[in-house]
Amino acid sequence: MEWQARWARGLKYKVSHKNQMFVERFVVDLLAGICSCKFWRLCEMSCPHACCAIFDKGDNAEDYCNDFYSPAAYLATYELVVAAVANGDNVVGLNGAAAATDDKVAINTAIAALLCYFDILL
Numbered sequence: 001m002e003w004q005a006r007w008a009r010g011l012k013y014k015v016s017h018k019n020q021m022f023v024e025r026f027v028v029d030l031l032a033g034i035c036s037c038k039f040w041r042l043c044e045m046s047c048p049h050a051c052c053a054i055f056d057k058g059d060n061a062e063d064y065c066n067d068f069y070s071p072a073a074y075l076a077t078y079e080l081v082v083a084a085v086a087n088g089d090n091v092v093g094l095n096g097a098a099a100a101t102d103d104k105v106a107i108n109t110a111i112a113a114l115l116c117y118f119d120i121l122l
């Protein structure tokens with residue numbers, strides 16, 4: 001036995017994984033999107049235990065990942081180019097000239113988003 005998914009009830013599965021020395025057991029809830037290993041909830045990406053249950057059910061693992069892992073979300077994330085900023089008053093565009101107002105708004109928005117992101121982390 002390497003990996004084994006056993007249906008529990010509803011969309012819950014018991015997944016067993018045998019290592020060389022011992023057997024690890026996890027509980028996967030496909031409806032709630034959680035696994036007892038906590039990886040799925042943390043990363044919004046199905047863990048190997050969840051994938052084992054998903055494959056046992058006959059579903060596609062990609063359907064259980066958060067939409068921010070999709071190609072469309074990736075392209076939307078990187079569609080704006082953020083230029084280097086020396087300081088808030090001297091915004092320089094990619095060509096070295098002073099950035100246009102739209103560029104400054106985009107850069108300020110990106111900086112605000114980064115500050116919010118770090119504020120969440122700290």
Ligand SMILES: [Zn+2]
Nearest residue numbers: 035037047049
């Ligand atoms: Zn897991």
